[in-house]
Amino acid sequence: MNLSQLALGQEAIIERIDDQDVYLKLLDLGCLPGERVRLEFIAPLGDPIAIQVSGSVISLRKQDAKTVQVTPI
Amino acid sequence: MSGRLNIAIAGNPNSGKTTLFNLITGLNQKTGNFPGTTVEKKTGQVIQPSGQELSVTDLPGFYSMYPKGEDENVSVQAILSSIKDKKYDKIIFVADAGNLKRCLLLCTQLADLQLPVIVAMNMQDIALAKGYDLDLELLSRKLAMPVIPINARKRIGLKELLKAITEKQETPPTSYFPSNPEEKSLADAVFKVTSIRNYYANMLLSQHLSLLGNEKASMQMLISGLGFDARKHQAEDSMERYARIEEILKTVHKKTKNTTSKEVSTKIDKILTHRIYGYLIFLLIFFTLFQSIFTLAQYPMSWIETLFAWASNSLGEVLPKGIISDVISNGIVPGLGGVIIFLPQIMILFAFLTVLEDTGYMARVSFIMDRMMRKVGLNGKSVVPIIGGMACAVASILATRTIENKKERLITIMATPFMSCSARLPVYTVLISLIADEKYILGFINLQGLILLCMYLLGIIATLVFSFIMKFVITETGKNYFIMELPVYKWPVWRNIYYSMIHKSKDFVGQAGKVIVAVSVVLWFLGSYGPKETFSEIDKKFEAMSFDSEKEKDTQMASEKLEASYAGIFGKFIEPAIKPLGYDWKIGIALLSSLAAREVFIGTMSTIYGIGDQEDNKSLKEKLLLARNSEGKPVYTVPVAISLMVFYAFALQCISTIAVTKRETGGWKWAIIQFLFMTFVAYFSSLITYQILS
Numbered sequence: 135m136n137l138s139q140l141a142l143g144q145e146a147i148i149e150r151i152d153d154q155d156v157y158l159k160l161l162d163l164g165c166l167p168g169e170r171v172r173l174e175f176i177a178p179l180g181d182p183i184a185i186q187v188s189g190s191v192i193s194l195r196k197q198d199a200k201t202v203q204v205t206p207i
Numbered sequence: 208m209s210g211r212l213n214i215a216i217a218g219n220p221n222s223g224k225t226t227l228f229n230l231i232t233g234l235n236q237k238t239g240n241f242p243g244t245t246v247e248k249k250t251g252q253v254i255q256p257s258g259q260e261l262s263v264t265d266l267p268g269f270y271s272m273y274p275k276g277e278d279e280n281v282s283v284q285a286i287l288s289s290i291k292d293k294k295y296d297k298i299i300f301v302a303d304a305g306n307l308k309r310c311l312l313l314c315t316q317l318a319d320l321q322l323p324v325i326v327a328m329n330m331q332d333i334a335l336a337k338g339y340d341l342d343l344e345l346l347s348r349k350l351a352m353p354v355i356p357i358n359a360r361k362r363i364g365l366k367e368l369l370k371a372i373t374e375k376q377e378t379p380p381t382s383y384f385p386s387n388p389e390e391k392s393l394a395d396a397v398f399k400v401t402s403i404r405n406y407y408a409n410m411l412l413s414q415h416l417s418l419l420g421n422e423k424a425s426m427q428m429l430i431s432g433l434g435f436d437a438r439k440h441q442a443e444d445s446m447e448r449y450a451r452i453e454e455i456l457k458t459v460h461k462k463t464k465n466t467t468s469k470e471v472s473t474k475i476d477k478i479l480t481h482r483i484y485g486y487l488i489f490l491l492i493f494f495t496l497f498q499s500i501f502t503l504a505q506y507p508m509s510w511i512e513t514l515f516a517w518a519s520n521s522l523g524e525v526l527p528k529g530i531i532s533d534v535i536s537n538g539i540v541p542g543l544g545g546v547i548i549f550l551p552q553i554m555i556l557f558a559f560l561t562v563l564e565d566t567g568y569m570a571r572v573s574f575i576m577d578r579m580m581r582k583v584g585l586n587g588k589s590v591v592p593i594i595g596g597m598a599c600a601v602a603s604i605l606a607t608r609t610i611e612n613k614k615e616r617l618i619t620i621m622a623t624p625f626m627s628c629s630a631r632l633p634v635y636t637v638l639i640s641l642i643a644d645e646k647y648i649l650g651f652i653n654l655q656g657l658i659l660l661c662m663y664l665l666g667i668i669a670t671l672v673f674s675f676i677m678k679f680v681i682t683e684t685g686k687n688y689f690i691m692e693l694p695v696y697k698w699p700v701w702r703n704i705y706y707s708m709i710h711k712s713k714d715f716v717g718q719a720g721k722v723i724v725a726v727s728v729v730l731w732f733l734g735s736y737g738p739k740e741t742f743s744e745i746d747k748k749f750e751a752m753s754f755d756s757e758k759e760k761d762t763q764m765a766s767e768k769l770e771a772s773y774a775g776i777f778g779k780f781i782e783p784a785i786k787p788l789g790y791d792w793k794i795g796i797a798l799l800s801s802l803a804a805r806e807v808f809i810g811t812m813s814t815i816y817g818i819g820d821q822e823d824n825k826s827l828k829e830k831l832l833l834a835r836n837s838e839g840k841p842v843y844t845v846p847v848a849i850s851l852m853v854f855y856a857f858a859l860q861c862i863s864t865i866a867v868t869k870r871e872t873g874g875w876k877w878a879i880i881q882f883l884f885m886t887f888v889a890y891f892s893s894l895i896t897y898q899i900l901s
Contacts, residue, residue: 154438159690161445162270164309174473178482179578182587184693189306189337191472191693193574195581198688 135206138183138199140173146204147171148187153201156194160202164188171204211260213294214372217282217317218301219310220268221567221694223329225249226359227301228265229706231369236710247608248281249710259373264295270309272316272411273441276611283411288418290320290408291401297372298324301359304334304341305695307460311350311452312445318350319383319407325371326354327364333695336471340461349455351379360700382451383407383444389433390440396429410440472695476571485575492568493594496559504551504629511551515544538731543724549863552629553602553715554708556595560606561707563591567694569609577689583671584678585622586615586689593619593670596626597663601715601863604871612689614681620871621681621881622674624864627666627856630805634855635662637809638848640828665856669888715863730774730800737772745771774799788854788890789847789897791836801860808855846900850893858889 140146148167151157160166165187172186182195216231218224229236232251249265266285267278274280289295300317302310317324328343347354353371357364383406385391390410397409400422413430414437416423478484519540526532563569569591577587585593588610595603603623610616627635636659643654736742745767754760769775770792778795785795797811812831834842859865859882869878 153688154442156688156690158273158438158441158445159275159688161442161449162273162275162309162312163690163692164306164312164449166446166449175476175480177480177575177578178485179575181578182574182689184476184480184574188308190309191476191695192690193570193693194690195577195688198690 135204136200137171137173137185137194137202137204138196140171140204140206142173142176144206145170145172146206149203149205151202153198156198156201160192160194163192164190165192170207211262212296212372214261214263214297214299215266215285215289215295216263216299216301217266217286217313218268219270219303219306219313221692222268222301222303222306222310223359224268224301225265226700226703227299227327227329227357228263229700229702230359230362230365231261232263234706234709236706255369255373257373261372269313271313271445272320273414273445277613278608278611284415284418286317286320286322287408287412287415290322290405291403296323298322299327299368299372300324301327301329304328304331304339305337307334307339307341308449308452308456311455312448314350315382315448315452316407318352318379319381319405320411321378321381321405323376323378324352325368325376326350326352327357327359327368328354329357329359331356332358342459342461346455346459349459351377360697381405381407383410385410386443389435393430393433393435396426400426413437472567475696476693479568479571480575485571489572489575492563496556496594496598499555499559504555507551508548511544511548515540515547519544533735534728534731537735538728539724541731547716549599549601550712550715552598554712556598556602557711558704558708560591560595561704562699565697565699565703567696570691570693573691574693583674584615584618585674586610586612586619589615589619592623593626596623596628596670597666598629600624600626600628600861601867602711604864604867605711605714607871612687614687617681617872617877618674618677620868621677621877622670624859624861624868624881624885625666625669625673625857627663628805628861630861631662631855633806634808635659635852637812637828637831638852641831641843642845642848662852662856665853669857673884730802732773733777734769734772734774734796734800737768737776741771742768769796787897788893789844789850789901791842794842794851798854798858798860801855802862804862805855805860844901846897849900850897853896854889854893856889857885857892859885 135146137146137148148165148169148171150167151160165171165185169187174184174186174191176183177193180196182193183199184191184193185199216224216228228249228251232253235253236249236251247267251263251265253261253263255261264285266282269279269282272283272286274283286295286298298317300310300314302314314324314326326347328341331341334341343354343356353374353376355364355368355371357368385394385406391406393413394406394409397413397419398404400419401409401412403409403412412418413426413435416426419426479488519536522540523532523536526536560569563572572590573587575587576590580586580589589607591609592603592606595606600623603626604620607616607619607623610619639655639658643658647653745764748767749760749764752760754763770779774796775792777799778792781795781799782790782792785791785798790798797808800811801808831843832841836842865878865882868881869875872878
């Protein structure tokens with residue numbers, strides 16, 4: 135399952151991030167494997183999405199979120 | 208205390224860096240660019256009450272020593288190149304207590320570079336609200352660097368921080384050692400060039416070869432020979448750091464209670480990013496922005512206009528007659544006026560932008576608009592510059608700096624000038640009044656207003672279409688993700704808004720001002736001088752003639768001289784080219800003079816058509832309606848007026864925009880493409896418009 139498939143408010147643990155550019159950017163923002171994420175809200179047109187992770191809210195496009203593999207809690 | 212201390216302020220974006228910088232330096236700030244870039248560099252010189260002199264640099268916000276965008280790259284390189292000669296006596300690292308884990312990533316990187324870092328722990332109130340209490344003393348011991356609690360917004364902790372700056376501090380030990388033989392040989396090789404005794408510094412420098420000077424090429428060879436993967440190294444380094452940070456945080460984080468008020472920001476977001484209210488509020492905010500740019504700025508703008516007209520007149524009277532006095536009173540002063548008149552709009556625009564940025568709303572605008580903008584090759588962050596383009600493209604192009612994606616930023620810069628800016632407004636107003644009466648459709652829709660709205664829509668459509676075209680033209684590639692932090696909502700800091708208004712104004716007058724004044728002077732020369740023989744003939748002719756009044760003689764003479772001037776010659780020269788658009792040589796001169804700035808059109812038209820007019824009290828509208836061509840037919844027919852409006856809607860007649868595009872894209876290439884393309888579109892659209900309508 136990937137991050138873009140989470141339901142609103144659903145929480146999950148990040149397993150790995152496949153796209154290396156996305157991975158490195160997310161690392162800088164404190165969003166890394168093992169971290170707990172919650173799908174906070176979705177932009178009105180369904181994309182991008184915003185996640186809550188290690189104390190901050192990060193927005194990313196669905197295409198970026200698809201590369202983030204998660205396990206729902 | 209002796210000697211000046213060099214201080215750099217570093218930290219993540221939205222950590223309160225700039226607020227602290229403004230607090231320390233006050234208005235003694237200078238803005239410039241980091242060498243070789245367009246990234247704004249802010250420095251400030253201050254003398255402490257103790258007599259200690261400080262030189263403070265505000266580094267653009269960055270998340271780690273592995274830069275992802277232009278702004279981040281500048282900060283990283285500034286730090287890396289400061290290591291060898293110990294350029295910074297102290298680095299103030301502004302940490303956001305509410306996002307400590309992420310902040311410590313960069314903080315431990317700086318520590319491993321063995322730089323003299325002081326941690327300014329900001330926003331503890333937000334951390335407390337999130338349910339976190341920090342043991343700062345323990346944190347300071349763990350990081351081996353001073354940690355000073357501050358609250359930049361409330362001016363708390365500044366004294367302690369400034370005291371810590373002047374104190375001696377131990378260099379923190381480095382915790383970084385190469386984890387494999389490749390890393391070690393790479394670091395050793397860089398060490399031979401830099402002689403910096405720090406593995407981490409050399410590792411990072413191997414990723415910024417431009418800083419290694421002559422050794423660049425040989426290092427490149429070495430790196431590819433070693434098969435060193437910088438990205439893999441970065442990922443491993445960051446993961447390892449986070450593991451360590453987690454350990455530190457376990458001991459210093461005293462989690463007091465479960466997150467209670469975390470959710471104020473989330474609640475606001477539920478409304479501001481709502482699929483209906485979200486857009487309504489967005490529209491409302493930007494509608495207000497517009498109204499203020501038009502209505503509020505109108506008063507200071509008319510004062511400035513009056514002031515410069517008066518200055519130009521009285522200078523003309525006071526100064527002894529001659530070329531120099533003419534240049535000053537008719538060239539430079541009006542030219543300067545043409546620059547300064549935009550200041551009120553720029554100040555209002557930037558005051559609004561700073562508020563929207565500081566509160567965190569701007570990130571939400573980008574969030575809700577990204578999907579729509581992406582369709583035409585733009586990005587959520589393009590919305591603000593494009594909307595701002597309705598006020599002023601110059602200010603808006605400066606505002607594109609927040610867009611990290613190079614391609615999307617470039618498209619935004621290229622497309623923004625198609626939006627109908629405020630300088631087009633006076634031109635539209637005059638031309639619309641020629642073709643439409645003040646009447647109402649259905650009893651309440653003002654016809655003139657409706658046409659004006661159409662012109663603005665035309666601008667919006669052109670912007671989007673052009674962006675869409677550029678999407679395929681621009682090959683510039685870069686990372687194509689769109690990931691950003693949505694910062695916690697905060698109240699704006701009034702001091703920051705005030706400073707931003709002052710600095711953007713200085714920036715504008717300094718950069719664009721030079722060009723505008725230069726062009727105005729050139730245009731004035733072209734309009735006032737012509738081939739000697741023709742001019743002296745005109746002089747002689749008017750000597751011989753008699754007039755009812757001196758004034759009449761002057762206006763008649765001015766008219767003939769204009770026609771004979773270089774500008775007039777140019778107008779006649781391009782007449783064949785603009786004839787199919789419905790324009791005569793006089794409009795040609797107006798087009799030429801509007802190259803400096805569109806609103807010059809009105810002034811030029813007033814001069815040209817002021818001619819042969821006995822009574823001076825006719826309005827420009829009446830003069831234009833009375834204008835006749837050589838065949839005795841009215842010049843300003845409906846097709847001509849509409850064709851002219853279309854031309855003004857599309858043509859890039861704004862030297863300031865050209866100058867700012869050149870500056871922001873780092874060269875003439877895109878500025879020239881933009882100018883040529885817009886002129887091309889303007890010409891052919893007007894041609895088609897005129898040919899169809901007439």
